[in-house]
Amino acid sequence: MIKPSPIFEVYQDGRALYTKNSTPGKTFFNEITVQQNSTEFREWDPRRSKLAAAIASGCKNIFVRNNSVVLYLGAAHGYTVSYLSDIVSKGFIFALDSAPRVVRDLYFVAQARNNIAPILADAAHPEQYVRGLSQVDIVYQDIAQRQQAEIFLKNMDMFLAPGGYGMIAVKARSIDVTQKPSVIFQDVRKMIDKKYPVVDFKVLEPFQKDHCFIICKKR
Numbered sequence: 001m002i003k004p005s006p007i008f009e010v011y012q013d014g015r016a017l018y019t020k021n022s023t024p025g026k027t028f029f030n031e032i033t034v035q036q037n038s039t040e041f042r043e044w045d046p047r048r049s050k051l052a053a054a055i056a057s058g059c060k061n062i063f064v065r066n067n068s069v070v071l072y073l074g075a076a077h078g079y080t081v082s083y084l085s086d087i088v089s090k091g092f093i094f095a096l097d098s099a100p101r102v103v104r105d106l107y108f109v110a111q112a113r114n115n116i117a118p119i120l121a122d123a124a125h126p127e128q129y130v131r132g133l134s135q136v137d138i139v140y141q142d143i144a145q146r147q148q149a150e151i152f153l154k155n156m157d158m159f160l161a162p163g164g165y166g167m168i169a170v171k172a173r174s175i176d177v178t179q180k181p182s183v184i185f186q187d188v189r190k191m192i193d194k195k196y197p198v199v200d201f202k203v204l205e206p207f208q209k210d211h212c213f214i215i216c217k218k219r
Contacts, residue, residue, distance in 0.1 A: 048167035
């Protein structure tokens with residue numbers, strides 16, 4: 001029996017997370033689907049998605065609503081993007097990645113959904129795509145780069161609307177392989193909190209090794 005969770009438009013049965021499929025009968029990543037009262041839901045695997053891992057790790061509110069506008073940095077092939085697309089059924093996602101190969105795959109996901117815009121660009125240079133974006137309610141980042149925190153803050157400064165939220169999946173080994181992940185997590189948290197108050201913090205073990213998830217808010 002699938003029961004509503006505290007997360008908006010996300011459902012769980014005690015073992016797995018699901019979103020309501022906005023393209024019933026069509027999936028993109030060989031995900032499991034289930035039917036509940038004639039409605040189709042897609043299983044959302046926390047071992048493939050940092051956002052799903054954050055929810056599975058106890059994050060009670062991801063502050064995403066059905067009309068949210070999201071800037072997604074590091075969209076890759078579009079796995080997590082597709083689930084956010086289910087959640088923001090009346091909103092929109094600017095899905096950005098710098099790798100042409102994965103943006104091509106993302107394009108095919110976006111073809112089936114009218115609330116995703118794939119963007120081929122480098123998140124480290126938001127000035128190069130600023131004209132193509134509006135202000136957003138959510139900045140989400142999943143980028144494996146040494147300067148990932150600085151890139152996140154730069155995009156927050158440029159695109160996040162007042163009262164909006166930022167979410168970043170911190171990859172410790174991409175920042176410094178010689179330092180303990182716990183130390184890196186706290187350093188990044190302090191860096192972000194100086195400018196945007198941190199409202200939630202989760203270590204993503206055992207779903208994602210050497211990762212944490214930080215949510216912050218723009219006043």
